[in-house]
Amino acid sequence: MDFLFVSDHLALDFAATLSWRTTCPIDLLAEPADLAAWAVQAGLTDRPGRVSRSALDRARLLREAVYRTAVAAERGADAAVTDVRLIRECAGGPQVTVALRALGEVERHGGVNEVLATLATRAGELFGGDDRHLVRLCAGAECTRLFLDRSRAGSRRWCDKLSCGSRANATAYRRRKAAMLSSGAAPTGPYDT
Ligand SMILES: [Zn+2]
Structure with missing residues (x-):
């Protein structure tokens, strides 16, 4: 499976491995091997090793604490004390190590425990710093992906322009076209929202 990395922060991409949370939730980390594949695709480790079922359970607990x-952060509300504690405790373990092999080439060492500790550390840096103010929820109708809005104007609306953005624009176009046809006017273009 190819995972999506569009949130501009690894902890938020991790939270999005449970997608469509409010309508038809799909857990992309259905099996331990999915977590191993995600960790490699995320660039956290080269060889995560075998992932146990209990490690997957711990990953999901961390993921949900990160999501909540x-x-x-997105709502400007307080975080749950239990979630902060879980992220903090998880970050306390040994981290993934990165070693230079050659120019433009590094080795990333760590199993699933180190991967989760590193993710929790990144989440802690995000939620404990000013970037927490940049957390946004995708404007896609049923999308529940969170991302960082690093646009200069603070105007990023979509997790991914190619999926949620174009889908929303296509829907708006269809609605406008239907409204214009019923009023006798011609639509002016597909994406002129
Ligand atoms: Zn989206």
Whole structure:
């Protein structure tokens, strides 16, 4: 499976591995091997090794704590004490190590425990710093992905322009076209929202 990395922060991409949360939730980390694949695609480790079922359970607990804390950040609300504690405790373990092999080439060492500790550390840096103010929820109708809005104007609306952005524009176009046809006017273009 190819995972999507569009949130501009690894902890938020991790939270999005449970997608369509409010309508038809799909857990992209259905099996331990999915977590291993995600960690490699995320560039966190080269060889995560075998992932146990209990490690997957721990990953999901961390993921949900990260998601809830990101939602709190997006709303300007307080984070749950239990979530902060879980992220903090998880970050306390040994981290993934990165070693230079050659120019333009590094080795990333760490199993699933190190991957989760590193993710929790990144989440802690995000939620404990000023970037927490940049957390946004995608404007896609049923999308529940959170992302960082690093646009200069603070105007990023979509997790991914190619999926949610174009889908929303296409829907708006169809609605406008239907409204214009019923009023006798011609639509002016597909994406002139
Ligand atoms: Zn989206």
